[in-house]
Amino acid sequence: MRRRIQFLWLFFNNGYWAFLGKEKIYTGPLKAFCAPGLNCYSCPAATLSCPIGAIQHFLSELRFNWHNSIYVFGIYVLGTMIIIGAFVGRMACGWACPFGLLQEIIFKLPTRKFPLPKYFSLFKYAILLFFVFLLPILIIDKMGYGEVWFCRYLCPVGTLEAGLPLLILIPSLKQQITWVFYHKLIILSIFLIMTIFFKRPFCHILCPLGAFYGLFNHFSLFQMHVDKTKCKKCDICYKYCPMGIKIYENPNQLDCLRCLTCYNVCPEKAISLTFGTHHTMLLKDKHHI
Amino acid sequence: MRKINLTWFFIFLGLFFIIFGLYFGEVKILLKKATNICLSCMGIG
Numbered sequence: 001m002r003r004r005i006q007f008l009w010l011f012f013n014n015g016y017w018a019f020l021g022k023e024k025i026y027t028g029p030l031k032a033f034c035a036p037g038l039n040c041y042s043c044p045a046a047t048l049s050c051p052i053g054a055i056q057h058f059l060s061e062l063r064f065n066w067h068n069s070i071y072v073f074g075i076y077v078l079g080t081m082i083i084i085g086a087f088v089g090r091m092a093c094g095w096a097c098p099f100g101l102l103q104e105i106i107f108k109l110p111t112r113k114f115p116l117p118k119y120f121s122l123f124k125y126a127i128l129l130f131f132v133f134l135l136p137i138l139i140i141d142k143m144g145y146g147e148v149w150f151c152r153y154l155c156p157v158g159t160l161e162a163g164l165p166l167l168i169l170i171p172s173l174k175q176q177i178t179w180v181f182y183h184k185l186i187i188l189s190i191f192l193i194m195t196i197f198f199k200r201p202f203c204h205i206l207c208p209l210g211a212f213y214g215l216f217n218h219f220s221l222f223q224m225h226v227d228k229t230k231c232k233k234c235d236i237c238y239k240y241c242p243m244g245i246k247i248y249e250n251p252n253q254l255d256c257l258r259c260l261t262c263y264n265v266c267p268e269k270a271i272s273l274t275f276g277t278h279h280t281m282l283l284k285d286k287h288h289i
Numbered sequence: 290m291r292k293i294n295l296t297w298f299f300i301f302l303g304l305f306f307i308i309f310g311l312y313f314g315e316v317k318i319l320l321k322k323a324t325n326i327c328l329s330c331m332g333i334g
Binding site for chain 1: 295296299300302304305306307308309310311315316318319322323324326328329330
């Protein structure tokens with residue numbers, strides 16, 4: 001069921017296929033809403049806005065001067081991200097992120113697999129703080145504008161979903177290619193190759209949206225619980241987890257995507273789910289999600 | 290109890306941000322930005 005929902009989100013997030021004839025991106029009213037996952041809004045088929053791209057654009061255009069001030073912080077985008085996080089934590093990563101889906105599909109290639117060191121996960125918090133929030137405000141050009149640091153220098157999703165398709169669609173854009181494009185192409189290639197051997201490496205190491213949602217995992221309305229009397233630490237959950245985490249160590253840890261794979265595969269039925277402040281059982285009778 | 294309060298604090302904070310964002314016209318600005326091709330996002334230019 002999760003895979004179907006992931007594909008549904010993929011096609012909803014990228015549902016504007018008229019771009020093939022018109023050679024321009026979607027400009028309709030749906031772009032006023034933020035996508036729950038990381039999905040570049042410059043993708044010709046994108047119907048929703050990327051929250052990380054949007055918030056950087058707002059912050060990069062903050063101007064604190066008398067003559068031409070702009071004090072719009074992007075609180076609408078931030079509010080949307082907070083609401084999603086407060087309701088379900090990082091669940092959007094597991095169910096609605098197109099790049100997450102791509103990584104899970106590539107990981108299925110039959111090769112030897114490796115675990116990622118835990119401390120790699122900390123890197124994405126530095127990316128969120130510096131590349132998304134601080135650098136776009138602090139480093140400005142002569143005109144007083146900042147840059148979208150994460151999108152411009154790091155985001156492989158923008159290269160895959162927007163850069164490459166638009167270069168094919170509008171060949172005249174090739175004249176504007178600089179070293180940044182090749183730099184991002186290398187980052188994309190590195191992550192795609194890593195995805196063959198490691199579980200969702202982009203989500204572990206780089207994704208600032210996942211880092212933001214993950215901060216809410218401990219106190220979101222949706223919570224996961226492990227009954228330690230039932231859990232035998234057989235590690236089946238660890239084997240199937242798309243992030244390679246041990247849910248019994250901490251059921252609401254920062255990297256958990258709430259994909260519910262562990263809930264489905266646990267032979268002891270030790271994992272339960274709650275939604276809301278009364279901690280009522282969400283699903284009393286187990287069935288596959 | 291503290292956990293519950295923090296959850297609802299963030300839900301109301303999020304709603305507050307969305308309402309004020311709408312009030313300050315952020316949606317129009319977002320629409321203007323998101324409906325143009327962003328060369329920086331693509332890594333071009």
